[in-house]
Amino acid sequence: MGDGNRSFDILPMKYAKLFDTAFRDVTAFGGFIFYGFVLLLSLGNLGLFIRLLIGLAVMVAVVVLIRSFYFKQRPKKQSYSNFLERIDAASFPSLHTARAVFLALVFSPANAILVSVMAVLVAYSRIYLKKHDWIDVLFGGLLGWGVYWVVGLI
Structure with a gap:
């Protein structure tokens, strides 16, 4: 909750918990579970499914590669005891944001405003x-x- 270091701390403390909950929910739209759900829904359109799958694989590969060689602590440090936890504990670059932007671009022709707002919120x-x-x-x-x-070129 409001700890003196967030943009919304100018609001009364009674709203801090609401924003904490809301942003935890919003961040899920950039997560693996949501992306997996979108993949399942796209099974009826093989071309879309393949683009989404390749996009996910490339984003994860790039992030793992970067985080393997360049470790940057998260603003709220996360402990780790093995390689996979170390990759997860690194903050650069944001995979949630990458997935949200990728999905927004894939689905933007039909829903430009909604998906753009969601990507920015994530x-x-x-x-x-x-x-x-x-x-x-x-x-x-x-x-x-x-x-x-890149996926558009394939």
Whole structure:
């Protein structure tokens, strides 16, 4: 809850818990479970399914590769005791933001405003929840955009 280091601390403390809950929920739209759900829903459209699957594989591979060689602590430090936990504990770049931006671009022709707003909210939620700083989120967004562009060439 409001700890003196969040954008919404200017609001009364009674709203801090509401924003904490709301941004924890919003951040799920950039998570693996939501992305997996979108993959399942796209099974009826093989072309879309393959684009989404390739996009996910490329984003995860790039993030794991970067985090393997460049470790940056999250704003709220996360402990780790093995390689996989270390990858998860690293903050650069934001994979949630990359997935949200990638999905927003894939689905933007039909739902541009909704998916764009969701991508921005996911990106901000990562900062609000102290999982990332703005550089992590910026590069996550660029990664999502870059992967969208590359997958479009395939």
